[in-house]
Amino acid sequence: MSFSGNWNYPADLPVVGKRRELIHAIRNHQVVVVVSDTGSGKTTQLPKMVAEALDSREKNKKTKRRLIGCTQPRRIAAVSVAKRVAEELSVPLGDYVGYQVRFDDQTSRQMRIKFMTDGILLAETQGDRNLERDDALILDEAHERSLNIDFLLGYLKCLLENRPDMKLVISSATLDAGAFAEFFGGDKTPVIEAEGRMFPVAEFFLPGNDDEEIAEHIGRGVDYLNDIDPTGDVLIFLPGEREIRETTELLEGRNYRNTEVLPLFARLGMNEQQRIFQPGNKRRLVLATNVAETSLTIPRIACVIDSGLARVSRWSPARGVQRLQIEPVSQASARQRKGRCGRVRDGICLRLYEEGDLLDRSEFTDPEIRRSSLAGVILRMKALGLPEISDFPFIDPPNPKAVSEGYRALREVGALDHEKRLTEIGRELAKLPVDPRMGRMLIEAKHERCEAEVTIIVAGLETSDPRERPTEKKREADAAHAQWNDPD
DSSP: OOOOSOOOOOTTSGGGGGHHHHHHHHHHOSEEEEEEOTTSOHHHHHHHHHHHHHHHHHHHHTOOOOEEEEEESSHHHHHHHHHHHHHHTTOOBTTTEEEEETTEEEOOTTOOEEEEEHHHHHHHHHHOTTOTTEEEEEETTGGGOOHHHHHHHHHHHHHHHHOTTOEEEEEESSGGGHHHHHHTTGGGSOEEEEOOOOOOEEEEEOOOOTTOOHHHHHHHHHHHHHHHOSSSEEEEEOSSHHHHHHHHHHHHHTTOTTEEEEEEOTTSOHHHHHGGGSOOSSEEEEEEOGGGSSSOOOTTEEEEEEOSEEEEEEEETTTTEEEEEEEEOOHHHHHHHHTTSSSSSOEEEEESSOHHHHHHSOSSOOOGGGSSOHHHHHHHHHHHTOOOTTTSOOSSOOOHHHHHHHHHHHHHTTSBOTTSOBOHHHHHHHTSSSOHHHHHHHHHHHHHTOHHHHHHHHHHHHOSOTTOOOGGGHHHHHHHHHTTOOOO
16 A cells, blocks of 8 residues: 555644544444534544554554445545545545545555445445445444435444444534434443534524525625625525526626636536636635535635525325425534634625524434335335344334335335235336336336336426436527427
C-alpha cells in the first residue's frame, strides 16, 4: 500500500480533539457511537482514526489487513468524501482510499478505506454473508434512518455475534444516538460527542404570501439576503428537482451581478455535481434538495435559505402506491440545514416560514420503515436472504397489521407462495425498482405483448411530476412535449 503513515489530521476540526478518546474506544469496544454536529469533520476524519486504531493492532498481531468500509446515504457524498480523504493522505484515489457507487468504481486490491453507498454494502451481503473482506464498518449519517440503514443496523446486530473481531462505528448528527447505543447493548457501547465547528449564525424568518409560488418566495428571499450580505455564497434548500428547475429559471432571469446559479440534486450527472465543489470568482446561488443536508460540505457557503420543505416517500393505502409528497421538514432537519453555513465565517439562515411553525414540527423525521409499503420491504428482504420481517431486529419494528397487509399484497401478485417462499415471479419483481404491484403489471404486459402501453401507465403512476425530465435530454424532452402545448 502506497501510504506513508502520515494521517494528516487538520487541527481545526473539532472531532480531531477527540482523536485519542475515539481511537481508545475503537480498540476496546466492538461498537462505538459518535454524535457530532455539522462541521465537526467526522465524515472525513473517522475513517482515518479507525484505520489508525486497527493498523497498530494488526501490526502487533501480524493479522491480515482487510477493508474499512464507510457508507454514505448518497452517491455524491461517497465520491466527494473519498476524494477529500485521499487528498489529505496524499495518495492516488483508488489506491489506499477508493469508492464504489452505482455506475462508478474507483477501487483496487491494495485499497484499505472504501467509501460506498449503503445500498452497495447491502448488496455485498448477498455474496459475502459474513462480510469477511471487512475489518470495520462506519455507518455515517445513521440519523437519516433510511430503509438501507435500518436493514444494515439489524443485519450487523446479528453479524457481530459471529464476527467478534469486527468493529462498527455509527455516526449520527443528532442527539437520538442513545437509541443506537441501546440497540447494540447499552452500557457496552460508548457514545462519544464532538461539537461542531461553528461561527455565529443569525436566524431570520420570512413567511410566504398565500398566492406566492415557491420560486417567487425564494426570489424574495434572495433579495432580502442581498440587502444584508450581497457577496456570500448561498445554499437554498428546495423540496425537489421540479422546484429547483423553476427557481433556477426565475433567478437566472434576474441577472444578479457577478452571480451564478447552480442546481444540485441526486439525478444530476456526476460532472455537473462536481462543479459545486469548485467555486470560481462569482458569487454562487446553489439550489439543492436535502442531498446537501448532511455529509456534503459545499465550499464557501455563507448563507442558507430554508424553504422548510422536502419530498418525502410515503405509502398511500388509499391509492395503493408509494408517493413522493412535499412535507414540512422536522426540527432535526431544520437544524441540519442551518448548520450548512457558519463554517467559514459568520452565517445567515433565512427560514421561509414562521418561527412558531418550526417549534410545532416533530422533533425527528420518521424512519422510512414507518412510511413505506411493507410489500416492497418484505420482497427486498426475501431477495437479500434476510430473516422474516417479524423476526428481524429493527430499531423501530413495523406495525404488525402493516406486515400482514404486506404479505397479503405479495401473495396477491404471485410473488410469494402460501409458505411465504419467493416464487419465480417474486424473483423477477425483486429486480424491478418499482412498487411490486406496478412491477406485476409490467411482467404481465410482457406476456400480453402490450409492454409499450403499460410502461407508459406505470411510469405515470410512479412519477411525482410527469414534466420531470433528465437535464442532459432537456432539448429532446421539450420537443416531445411541444405537441401538447396549447395557448389556453
